[in-house]
Amino acid sequence: MKKRLLTGDRPTGPLHLGHYVGSLAERLRFQSDPQVECFFIIADYQVMTDRLDTADVERNIIDVALDYISVGIDPTRSAIFIQSKVPQLTELTTFLSMITTVAKVGRNPTVKEELRAAGIEESQMSLGMFSYPVSQAADILLFQAHYVPVGEDQRPHIELTREIARTFNKLYGETFVLPDEIVSDVPRLLGLDASQKMSKSRNNAIYLSDRSEVVQAKIKAAVTDSGHEVKFDSDGKPAISNLMRIYELATGRDIARIEEDFAGKGYGTFKTQLTDALNSFLDPIRKQRDVYDDNQHYIRKVLREGTERAREVGEKTMRSVRSALKYDFSAIYDA
Numbered sequence: 001m002k003k004r005l006l007t008g009d010r011p012t013g014p015l016h017l018g019h020y021v022g023s024l025a026e027r028l029r030f031q032s033d034p035q036v037e038c039f040f041i042i043a044d045y046q047v048m049t050d051r052l053d054t055a056d057v058e059r060n061i062i063d064v065a066l067d068y069i070s071v072g073i074d075p076t077r078s079a080i081f082i083q084s085k086v087p088q089l090t091e092l093t094t095f096l097s098m099i100t101t102v103a104k105v106g107r108n109p110t111v112k113e114e115l116r117a118a119g120i121e122e123s124q125m126s127l128g129m130f131s132y133p134v135s136q137a138a139d140i141l142l143f144q145a146h147y148v149p150v151g152e153d154q155r156p157h158i159e160l161t162r163e164i165a166r167t168f169n170k171l172y173g174e175t176f177v178l179p180d181e182i183v184s185d186v187p188r189l190l191g192l193d194a195s196q197k198m199s200k201s202r203n204n205a206i207y208l209s210d211r212s213e214v215v216q217a218k219i220k221a222a223v224t225d226s227g228h229e230v231k232f233d234s235d236g237k238p239a240i241s242n243l244m245r246i247y248e249l250a251t252g253r254d255i256a257r258i259e260e261d262f263a264g265k266g267y268g269t270f271k272t273q274l275t276d277a278l279n280s281f282l283d284p285i286r287k288q289r290d291v292y293d294d295n296q297h298y299i300r301k302v303l304r305e306g307t308e309r310a311r312e313v314g315e316k317t318m319r320s321v322r323s324a325l326k327y328d329f330s331a332i333y334d335a
């Protein structure tokens with residue numbers, strides 16, 4: 001039996017190198033395992049947890065899907081789907097929220113952190129923001145996913161998901177697979193300001209879709225450390241070390257080899273070569289992206305078909321959920 005994997009992203013903008021290092025690379029490894037079937041959720045409901053301006057959501061869904069496909073996520077093997085277009089997710093969220101206490105959800109440290117980051121007072125938090133971890137539990141449980149690759153910050157959500165699954169199984173009989181989070185041990189990339197992790201909101205990211213001139217300008221402006229030696233020291237030289245990790249990603253060379261190659265050469269030379277290496281790495285990704293960008297028909301079809309597959313699997317799970325709950329009402333419907 002194949003095992004399922006589920007993970008995904010909020011459609012808040014195009015994906016960047018930090019996403020590649022932290023998660024896309026790992027997704028590609030899982031996708032090539034014939035024992036695993038991957039589902040990638042574009043979590044559009046979650047966008048509204050911390051912003052009510054929805055003008056860009058549709059464009060961002062397409063952008064994220066374009067990014068997935070251009071890095072090598074293969075829609076003939078993996079399903080890419082839109083959260084709000086799978087009604088079974090909403091149905092499951094309703095049931096799961098009945099067996100989950102407010103107290104338990106209220107302890108979630110990630111939600112608190114996100115509130116702080118978005119500058120939202122706790123008294124102004126929406127019910128949807130408060131309870132989205134239950135909706136995310138439904139995202140995972142609907143697919144009976146064994147594997148959930150996520151960032152460290154998502155750990156509390158997966159822990160909650162397991163607790164909800166255990167509670168359901170105990171109350172209504174074995175129904176859900178207990179998922180395992182897979183937290184990458186690759187440290188996060190910092191942004192080009194070298195002070196915080198790479199992120200869209202901090203304006204310090206290189207996007208997978210950035211054109212070569214943009215990459216060049218961004219690397220040129222990237223913060224460096226004092227001194228001039230290209231040496232890896234994440235505490236003493238965080239900026240140059242981070243750029244070396246980007247060089248490592250782009251070339252596949254390990255850090256020791258990079259230090260050797262740039263011994264006695266200085267930051268200027270390093271930045272020039274980093275720009276070239278990064279552009280060679282991004283070229284095929286950008287090329288793929290252009291092809292699919294010009295063929296919006298294809299990308300829409302990928303999303304529709306992925307969502308169709310998600311509904312199929314979701315409906316199968318919901319049949320056993322409704323039956324376990326005795327909410328299939330066969331006396332009314334099968335008469």
Ligand code: TRP
Binds near residue numbers: 007043136154
């Ligand atoms: N919360 C995740 C993020 O912000 C996105 C997400 C939604 C997700 N549903 C999920 C991740 C289910 C893993 C599993 O990145």
